[in-house]
Amino acid sequence: MYPAHIESYYRPTTVAEALAAITRQPEGDSMFLAGGQSLMQAIKSRMVRPTSIVDLQSVAELRGIDQANGLRIGAMTRYVEIAEYEQFPAAYAALRDAAERVGDRQVRNRGTIGGSVCWNYVASCLPSVVLALNGTMSLASADGSIRDVKAKDFIIAPLETARREDEILLCVSWPKPPPKTGSAYKKWGLVTDALPVVGMCVSISLDDLGKCRTAQVAVAGLADGAQIADAGGAALIGSAGDEASISAAMNDVADSVETHSDHWADASYREQLIKRLGVEVTLRAFARARR
């Protein structure tokens, strides 16, 4: 576990400095380092070989959770900060569900939401959460421009996102939550700190009668990475939050996604986990939406 040769290391304190540092390097050879909980392992195992590292840890403007205008979570906000943040509206409570169970204590103390969604590992929690919650990713370039990308357009495939290598993810943000909206997330892994074999995130908005008006379901742990299960969202519309209708919707989710077999779970057990977790998580999302 010794990395290939690294020419340079920068630790900027502003986004502008960070972008300047990355553009100074030949393309592809320089990488931003967020919390380092995935990237450092990849570097040490030589899976990736940056010649230059721009470490974002000291960029204060990338950190923090702010609800002045909707919800804005800085890209360098650590899992522990999300897990301990008690003011999430019910609509975005899934973020906390996910963050408080990512990895182990050490990982949560270092790892960041921005690092997670930009790395977009095949089995990870946060990408599915930003998908289900329809987050907006704000990307800054060295020329000063900022572009906003919706999560569904940002998350492309495992280890692949819409971020260009010379762009910094500034934050993930959401508008002020619509009323009667709730979300929840849960993962299943063999041990407490495992990556998700399956993770389920559900966001629900209710109408005045308490029936589901809109819903979005995302699944983590699939061979193609985190993805939205449109069938689940569609099937939940009109549900009163009863277990029968939710269960039927989650059966649709399990049928609509491609599950794979690996040494943690075979395809049929993954489907079962999708159903089981899906029902549990959807019930919780309903309960939160009703509050």
Add this chain to the structure above:
Amino acid sequence: MASNPQKTNDSWMGSRLARKEDLRLVTGQGKYISDIVLPRMLHAVFVRSDRAHAKIVSIDTSAALALPGVVCVVTGDDIVDELRSMPQPVLLPNLPAKYPTFYPLCVGKVKFHGAPVALVIARDKYVAEDAAELVEIEYEELPVVVDPEAALEPGAPLINEDHDDNEIFSMTFTGGTTQAEHDANDKEVEEIFQNADVTIKERFRVHRTGLTPMEPRGVLCDWSDSDGLTAWITTQRPHIDRLAIIDLLDIPADKVRVIAPRDQGGGFGVKAPFFRENVIIAHMARKLGQPVRWIESRYESLMNVGQERDQINYLEVAATQDGKLLALRNRGIADNGTGETGVYWGFVMPFLGAVELPNTYTWDKADVKLRVAVTNKACLTPSRAFGHFPTRFAIERAVDMIAHKIGMEPSDLRRKNLIPHLPYTSTTGEYYDSGDFVQVWDNLMSHIDMAKFREEQQAARSEGRYIGIGFGTGVELSGMASEVLVPMENQPGYGAASVRLDPRGTALVFGGDAPGGQGHETSVAQIVASAFGIEPQDTVTTTGDTATTPFGSGTIGARGASYFMSAVHNACVEIKVKIARILAHDLGISATLDDFEFVDGQVVLRSDRSVKKSFRDIVERIIMHPINMPPGEVGGLEATVYFEAAKPMICFNADFCTVEVDIHSGEFKITKWVSSEDVGNVINPLIVDGQMHGAIVQGLSNTMFEEFIYNDQGQQLTADFENYKIANAADMPDIEVTYSPSPCPHTPLGTRGIGEGRPSSVPGALSNAICDALLPFGIEITELPLRPGAIWKKIQESQA
């Protein structure tokens, strides 16, 4: 340490003393092999095979050699004429087997994914890693064998080509020594099966799993023409490593010193073999005249060591309708891997596993046969519960299956068949020296009300909840007597210790074993303090250095409290006899050791307690002022004692656990885990508790989470902790360890060595609990690991 409990009855024995070593270990003051840095030290990295079975066509080292900072790149062909091949006699068990001939680096072909093909030595680790990537190896694929049953088929591709098939070892364990005697025994067993009320026959499969010490392996070697070789090795048996290096490198015996660093991050058996890496690092240090260090990466470690279990047992059990076990018949097939590891060669573990198959139960007859197959996998390395994890899983499951078949409580069936009196020789010939299995069992059962549990179980089922209880028992070797260890590993079993008193009244203890976290410094200090009436902080223990310690076969097989500590105690007694003799002379009285008491830093005359001398003063007098001595007496206070017990010794345990299974997901929660232990007289209960907790957790982790996986092409897919999953504290139940000890009659302090085999009653107990919970579905678990997905599938199938 003010919070420490004080000694009781003028003895530190049985005191829950906080461990002396822990302060340095938890404050970063431990000194591990990576902390040892020598001037001019070079760094070694192995280039390891990415194929499981392939001919080496060519190796191009030119690009690697061209990298600035690279000192040399060595391949198998470079060294075949420079050192001897393994095996060498010191590394051979006295068991007939088809031992493979091999070198530290692969010669001609590679036999498993991860095998060392070349060695790069450079001025720093980074350069060495860079150069290792530049070594180009051309392979020609050979057919890969990863299934042990397929490996034993006639015509299977040959892995160790110096032999004519892949069966490295086979043995019949019961009924005499000749074929005729075996046949007669097998016939009797068959007759029992023909006439038995009830029989079961099942294929039990335990996966490849084992132990993963927190600190991987490492070797640092330094050569000087005057002093020879000094080798720091992460090892449980430095004295054996020393002999192996002497023989393999043909270095004069007085020119090799091996040091196991005082602090090692765990061994668990994994560091007990002699490894090929030791030889090549020592060789290169001699050849280059410069210190060379190799520190194993986690990836290498998971590729090469800590892999055990991996066994199929076709087990049959015959019993009467009222639950008397009659006979067992087993055909074991073990997956050995390549067999290229000194001392154990892989098969010694399944050998012992077969021996221990009868466990704690009485059987009229047994027919036990074992075949061990070479495959294209890493060689098995010993892992705590040496060899008997798979066989104990099989036997404990089989006992429950019989109970289910005849409708008897599994706990009642166990109680009925426990060996009632010791000593006892098992059906496979293993000697159980002492203890009381029934008393330990009854202590366990005092922690559960079975009738009440069955009521709760019924009530839960009516609510759609499935709870269950499972039992497991285990008998373990408590150290190994020479009469066991010489045949098994070609090594002596005795414990050896030197105790030397300092003129200032403190004690130095030297032992040839090499602990890796067991707390020897504390246990030894408690024994010495109790013997001399001094404080535990007044003893310093040195282990692992072959230059200063008497010969020991290593920290293996629960030898600590059985053999090593007994030697320590006896050495103290020998010194006390001399002190008493000289003190009586000084006092002008006629007295021997029995007339004196060593207490509170004083040596007191029992018959007149006003007559006493400070321990420090008498020690200083004997060492520093050896005048006016008794006739024929000389000064100095030091003793080296070798301890061999009269009989091989054991310890014993029984466990139960309760679980709740979610039938919709196959997930289960362990709601209670209780153990009952016969550990003999306890030196330090804190340490014994820790041994039991650790062992049970390791057993659970092996059973539930850990699995080394090779695909059809022999590619190892689990060489990191993302894929080789070890239990977290959060995933473990509370463990309630209870004791029902009986003093061991064969050790001077009544102590038993404990903890080595302890994990192996865990998989049976847990599987039995899950099967008990799922009894309405008629599910019998026969394979590990116990994954929720597999349990869920069985529930689905039972409902189909």
